[in-house]
Amino acid sequence: MLPGLELKTVSVLLPIPTDGAYSYGVPEGLELNPGDYVQVPLGNRVVAAVVWDKQENSVDPKKLRNVISKFDCPPMKQEMRKFIEWIAGYTVSHPGMVLKMVLRVPTALEPEAPMQGLKFTGTQPERLTPARKQVMKFANQDLSWTKSGLAHAAGVTASVVDGLTKQGVMETIKLPSQPLFPKPDANYGTVELTADQQEKADTLREIVKKGQSGATLLEGITGSGKTEVYFEALAECFAQGKQALVLLPEIALTSSFLERFENRFGARPAEWHSELAPRAREKTWRQITAGELHIVAGARSSLFLPFKNLGLIIVDEEHDLAYKQEDRVFYNARDMAVVRGQLEGFPVVLCSATPAIETRVNAQLDRYAYLKLDSRYGDAILPELDVIDMRKHPPARGKFLSPVILKAVEETIERKEQALLFLNRRGYAPLTLCRVCGHRFECKNCSAWLVEHRFRKTLQCHHCGDSHPTPEACPECGTLDHLVACGPGVERLGEEIVEAFPDAKTIILSSDMAGGMKRMRFELDAIAKGEADIIIGTQLVAKGHNFPLMTLVGVVDADLGLSNGDPRAAERTFQLLHQVTGRAGRAGGKSQGLLQSYQPENPVIAAIKAADTEAFYEREIDARRLSSLPPFGRLAAIIISGQDRRETELFARALRQACPISKEVRVLGPAEAPLALVRGRYRFRLLIHAPRNFAVQNWLRAWFKEGPKPRGNIRVQTDIDPQSFV
Ligand code: ADP
Numbered sequence: 001m002l003p004g005l006e007l008k009t010v011s012v013l014l015p016i017p018t019d020g021a022y023s024y025g026v027p028e029g030l031e032l033n034p035g036d037y038v039q040v041p042l043g044n045r046v047v048a049a050v051v052w053d054k055q056e057n058s059v060d061p062k063k064l065r066n067v068i069s070k071f072d073c074p075p076m077k078q079e080m081r082k083f084i085e086w087i088a089g090y091t092v093s094h095p096g097m098v099l100k101m102v103l104r105v106p107t108a109l110e111p112e113a114p115m116q117g118l119k120f121t122g123t124q125p126e127r128l129t130p131a132r133k134q135v136m137k138f139a140n141q142d143l144s145w146t147k148s149g150l151a152h153a154a155g156v157t158a159s160v161v162d163g164l165t166k167q168g169v170m171e172t173i174k175l176p177s178q179p180l181f182p183k184p185d186a187n188y189g190t191v192e193l194t195a196d197q198q199e200k201a202d203t204l205r206e207i208v209k210k211g212q213s214g215a216t217l218l219e220g221i222t223g224s225g226k227t228e229v230y231f232e233a234l235a236e237c238f239a240q241g242k243q244a245l246v247l248l249p250e251i252a253l254t255s256s257f258l259e260r261f262e263n264r265f266g267a268r269p270a271e272w273h274s275e276l277a278p279r280a281r282e283k284t285w286r287q288i289t290a291g292e293l294h295i296v297a298g299a300r301s302s303l304f305l306p307f308k309n310l311g312l313i314i315v316d317e318e319h320d321l322a323y324k325q326e327d328r329v330f331y332n333a334r335d336m337a338v339v340r341g342q343l344e345g346f347p348v349v350l351c352s353a354t355p356a357i358e359t360r361v362n363a364q365l366d367r368y369a370y371l372k373l374d375s376r377y378g379d380a381i382l383p384e385l386d387v388i389d390m391r392k393h394p395p396a397r398g399k400f401l402s403p404v405i406l407k408a409v410e411e412t413i414e415r416k417e418q419a420l421l422f423l424n425r426r427g428y429a430p431l432t433l434c435r436v437c438g439h440r441f442e443c444k445n446c447s448a449w450l451v452e453h454r455f456r457k458t459l460q461c462h463h464c465g466d467s468h469p470t471p472e473a474c475p476e477c478g479t480l481d482h483l484v485a486c487g488p489g490v491e492r493l494g495e496e497i498v499e500a501f502p503d504a505k506t507i508i509l510s511s512d513m514a515g516g517m518k519r520m521r522f523e524l525d526a527i528a529k530g531e532a533d534i535i536i537g538t539q540l541v542a543k544g545h546n547f548p549l550m551t552l553v554g555v556v557d558a559d560l561g562l563s564n565g566d567p568r569a570a571e572r573t574f575q576l577l578h579q580v581t582g583r584a585g586r587a588g589g590k591s592q593g594l595l596q597s598y599q600p601e602n603p604v605i606a607a608i609k610a611a612d613t614e615a616f617y618e619r620e621i622d623a624r625r626l627s628s629l630p631p632f633g634r635l636a637a638i639i640i641s642g643q644d645r646r647e648t649e650l651f652a653r654a655l656r657q658a659c660p661i662s663k664e665v666r667v668l669g670p671a672e673a674p675l676a677l678v679r680g681r682y683r684f685r686l687l688i689h690a691p692r693n694f695a696v697q698n699w700l701r702a703w704f705k706e707g708p709k710p711r712g713n714i715r716v717q718t719d720i721d722p723q724s725f726v
């Protein structure tokens, strides 16, 4: 090659579903290094991408298209690039699709448009009108102003300020960007910890101080002060000058967390979730990369933020299903947080009152450090739990609440305390049918019943969102006014409660509430202040809220999650019911949890009633061990879907046929998925069961490479460590 004509190439990872990075040429004068954010041509588009590594000229640069430009922003750290590759490897996804989750806000790669400010130059105005005189009073200081700020302060119109700028009295300057939130102050609002809390907090502080990678399980019953304890770990992290991330399952709803944080540290955390406004999102992303923001409280997607100097991740309610993404890249943010900590060399703390079985086993086997808080803070005692045998105490005809629960509600509101009735079913009724011909209303696109929402007067599919006005006549036989609602939803329960307690203030909380998350936050705050007597809610109310006046929690259908054939049903039910009943009695005094059940002898229900967490874990862990289920074995699911049922099934069978033979692995299926039709796509599932140390990802890759390739609208999705089996 001629000297001076050195052509360089780089490999660039693009946010698209391909196997690896693409090669691009580097235009003269552009210096590129791994991690640089760049713009590259792709077909007739221009996309934001990341330089993955430098390449010696293995490809003829003349055949390549050139990188267009480099963004003026800090490069992606090497650890982050490793993290992307790790996740792609583990989840059997394209690295580009993982990168896509990091590049959610491409506009944030551009430098922030600077705010224009004005500053006095020292030149006096030519003609001093009263308005100008007014402006000079304020301008004549060693301060920079925004135009509207100055006009406002002087009580004049902006054009007066413009006039002065034109004369050279004021000059425009760039104002420096301001951090969205000030740095947390570790000593702002310290609380006195109990001896037990202090001991755990000290251990965490030590771990953070050493910057030790590895996970710690912080387990403690609801109200034991886990949050107070991990605040100490955060304080240490800030003292080390590092950034921290707190993952929360329902961040959009957890204004109480933000407030508590502010009370402790004197500043609010930055939020990261889907409800964030685009401008705030951009600014937040930039300031995280620049290291100007010190703490983020976020949903699972915040795990992909390119922190400059992350020193700690807390995963609150680590068992929560909200951490599992089941779309495109199927990942569990809790597990991937532990991985990120390992790659970047910082600790991760997992918190829960009811840890996932996997986490509990990891802690018991010393793979994770294990800290446990055994009592509630102060005089708060756990609610007394009782199971109502619904066979002995049936509800009135067409109703769903037993006389026992109704009496308990009555007594609670008489004492001016709050009662929560928990039912994990949105809408009025889960099934509607015609009394005359038996016609059932079913979704056309999904194998699911349409759920009646009486308040909105619609029949709705909870899988695809399809919604129809509730008809007056049966579409099958045409009979008028003979449709019946079967089973309860929260709206119907609301009706029953209002009938029984017409003078009480009753509120129904579910994700259907008009006004979205904002309204929901508002209502949750109102409830916490005591502005409702009876609360009826789906699992949204179960998550981490603190209702000081709540002394009764009634679970309307404790059996609901137990009978669906899901291997994790017992664990889920235990966690959910434990969490729901844990809402009661957090402020001290006597409280009660009542569980309506038609199978009180079921071991899960019995364990909850006995408040015997250990017995539950022992039983469940033993059962998992015996059948080599996670974490003693591995599961992976393959979901094959397509628009034509027969074609999809044939493809699923052909794929199954092509699977590599291994004595260690069992492949089950293809079976029609329990949710056999979603959004017009037919679904089949394969389940892979392998020993714990079997490299299932390599095996899957070999299979997909050799096996038939999906064509047309057929799609194959891989779910490693599946949490849901529908
Ligand atoms: P958890 O996260 O384990 O459910 P929290 O940290 O929310 O428990 O604590 C439950 C309640 O007890 C909160 O209102 C909290 O402010 C209070 N609390 C816990 N520990 C202390 C403490 N050492 N001093 C004062 N209040 C505390």
Ligand code: ZN
Pocket (backbone or CB within 6 Å): 443, 444, 445, 446, 448, 461, 462, 463, 464, 465, 466, 679
């Ligand atoms: Zn549907």
